[in-house]
Amino acid sequence: MHETKTYRFPIGPAHPAMANFGIDIEIEGEKVINAKSDPGYLHRGFEKLMEYRTYLQNTILVGRVCVFEPFSYELAYNIAVDKIAGLDVPERGSYIRVMMSELMRISSHLVWMSKMCRATGLDTVLKLAITYRDYILELFEESTGGRVYPVYIRPGGVRWDLPDRFNEHLEKALKKLEDGLLKIDGLMFKNDIFISRTRNVGILKKNTAIKLGATGPVLKACGFKYDIRKDNPYEVYKELDFDVPVYNGCDSYSRSLVRRNEIEESIKIIRQLVKNMPSGNHINKISPFASLPQGEVYSRIEGARGEIGFHIISTGSDMPYRVKIRSPSFTHFIPVLEDILTGSQIADVPVIYWSLDPCADMDR
């Protein structure tokens, strides 16, 4: 008689607890003995689409790579286009760009908080975090006209100047966020239930993290102080004073703490930007159908999930010849996730999955 010892168990991609891509796991009893990522469900072909649109039209498209942090992709793309075109960004434009991408980082981490709490069964924080995110979305609506897809950063600066009473509204929202963070601390990060579900769960070894190309909070939770904002500063980060949170636990709990502390640092950065915001022009415009000179550039920034990069080749026409997007979730969700899941308990799969903060950018 044939005896079955292991079972193949597909999770996702069309599953409410999954971010639009699936994993095939093989289980023996309660233990995961093998895991295989199954991407492709959300592939939208951005890189090809961008070859058929002008540089300005592509600014509309790039934000859609990742719905939780469109500003980061807009920023990375536009830094690359600025480099090809040899455009100088006015100081005010640069300040606004950084301010918006820091707000986006907070908003993205709040979405992650709600998803992580859903995986650990803390439904109160799920709703609280989404509530606090709405204060940021209101700021986006006021300044850019779009709540989720702002379409705001342009080659050479930003689309519009900040609206009149923006700083007032911003300060109000930041105060609410700080209060909210304290409230969430008690419910989530200092909560025994959360700690016992995440501590020593999903350990990513230090040398594996480097070997598999982890970046962002996943790498910082392994004890590496690596942040592109510090190590290879772009825009105005050189002038700003902020810390990079680093933890040594290598587990889901450390990854959670890194993100929580990044929110605090981002609030600190935004306060500095408001204080030192220069006046003047916010954009050096180029013509919408401009042909850019020949060239090849790579730009990289620190997104909420890790390193975001754009490799653009221009052959001198009004459209890019080739665009390659480097997205952090791609490395986190194929090699890193497979490595961490192997040997874990099946009940910990959602916790490990969400501790890496997945987004649609893995499929592009």
Added chain:
Amino acid sequence: MFLTGVLKGIQVTIENLFKRALTIRYPHQKIEAAERFRGEHSFDISKCKSCGLCERICPSRAIEMIEIKGKKYPKIDMGKCSFCGLCTEICPFGALKLTKNFSLASGNKKDFIKKPRKLKK
């Protein structure tokens, strides 16, 4: 051991029970959209000079120029439009604008194709 965690959660829930709700009763109540909000287009046919720039810039290829009485005007497919606002930005005569109207849902597919005359001024 986990009791404190559970109690803390219940405490927050009770606190929030007596607060004013953040959500509203849409569609009976509405929140005014921001000044820069990008919604449905408005089109002033008397200002349009049929230059075709809006068709050329549209990244979603949602605009098609159609002929009315010998002149060409933009027809917009709302199903394709991504409300980026490039067409309104490039229009040299201010004929196309984005309004605050966001309730565009319809059960009929034809309602999404906006012919020049069907767009409000």
